[in-house]
Amino acid sequence: MKKLAVYSPKGGSGSTTLALHIAYELAHRGYRILLVDADPQGGVAASLQEKVRSSKGLCDVFLRDNAIEACLIKTRQPLLSLLPFGACSTAELQQLMSDAADGWLFQRVLDELPDAFDIVLFDVPSGVSPWSLGVLRVVEQVFVPLVVEPMALRVFPQVLSLLAGLRSEGSLVEFAGAILTMWRSEQPYTWTLLKELRASLPSQALLQAMVPWDPLFVQSQMAGTLLGLYSREPSPTQGILGQLVDEILRLGFVAEEAADESEPISLVV
Numbered sequence: 001m002k003k004l005a006v007y008s009p010k011g012g013s014g015s016t017t018l019a020l021h022i023a024y025e026l027a028h029r030g031y032r033i034l035l036v037d038a039d040p041q042g043g044v045a046a047s048l049q050e051k052v053r054s055s056k057g058l059c060d061v062f063l064r065d066n067a068i069e070a071c072l073i074k075t076r077q078p079l080l081s082l083l084p085f086g087a088c089s090t091a092e093l094q095q096l097m098s099d100a101a102d103g104w105l106f107q108r109v110l111d112e113l114p115d116a117f118d119i120v121l122f123d124v125p126s127g128v129s130p131w132s133l134g135v136l137r138v139v140e141q142v143f144v145p146l147v148v149e150p151m152a153l154r155v156f157p158q159v160l161s162l163l164a165g166l167r168s169e170g171s172l173v174e175f176a177g178a179i180l181t182m183w184r185s186e187q188p189y190t191w192t193l194l195k196e197l198r199a200s201l202p203s204q205a206l207l208q209a210m211v212p213w214d215p216l217f218v219q220s221q222m223a224g225t226l227l228g229l230y231s232r233e234p235s236p237t238q239g240i241l242g243q244l245v246d247e248i249l250r251l252g253f254v255a256e257e258a259a260d261e262s263e264p265i266s267l268v269v
């Protein structure tokens, strides 16, 4: 089972949106995937319909010893399940925050997961906090959404030193690549910044697919669903998300867990 994360040091970078759409696309390609909403703000649930927002989740596993399997939500895509964050009080949250830094809570979740997933993808809250570090400690590969604007580019190097620090403490976590998102090609400054970014990073550090700024993301979120399910008409951005996931697979991050494409996909899960 591969353990991946989407994480940005900068808030509002599109992490949750990317995590949801990557998870969906990976499931579409035959991987059994669990998307874990590891953000106490419940970003995954907030992006989806009411049913998910009121469901039990990670914090019920942590605080109330609920069985993980009882908190998993199945989706229209049979190979994609969700583990929402759930709801807890301020006092409980404070307790969790102080317990989470060493990663043990999240490791427990991974250890207790049923053997039903090829990939676990964590949506990690943005910013540098003991909580985020706790999640990052237990994953293997981190994808970093990157908006081409000065603030985001300036804080981006923090991720690399953060992950290096975790590795020096024994974690296996690695930087998998930055994913350009909310890309606005019509803004001349973005091309200048992109050039600077490309010059400052090794070429393999930036994935080639660039997710554009597209109002369809907000519209599909308003409807509590994903871009590919919002409209039955395929959109150019949907095609780019497909390219992004193909690229992730080609890079080999999940290839060793690849589903055997000759195997039939079962109807009943």
Ligand SMILES: Nc1ncnc2c1ncn2[C@@H]1O[C@H](COP(=O)(O)OP(=O)(O)OP(=O)(O)O)[C@@H](O)[C@H]1O
Pocket (backbone or CB within 6 Å): 008, 010, 011, 012, 013, 014, 015, 016, 017, 018, 039, 043, 125, 126, 181, 182, 183, 211, 212, 213, 214, 215, 217, 218, 221
């Ligand atoms: N490519 C995009 N084009 C247009 N809007 C987008 C795009 N990606 C995300 N958004 C919108 O931007 C907002 C923030 O996105 P999202 O919640 O994914 O960011 P985040 O990094 O997870 O934020 P947070 O730091 O709060 O967790 C949402 O309203 C989302 O619909």
Ligand SMILES: [Mg+2]
Pocket (backbone or CB within 6 Å): 015, 016, 017, 039, 043, 123, 125, 126
């Ligand atoms: Mg988020």
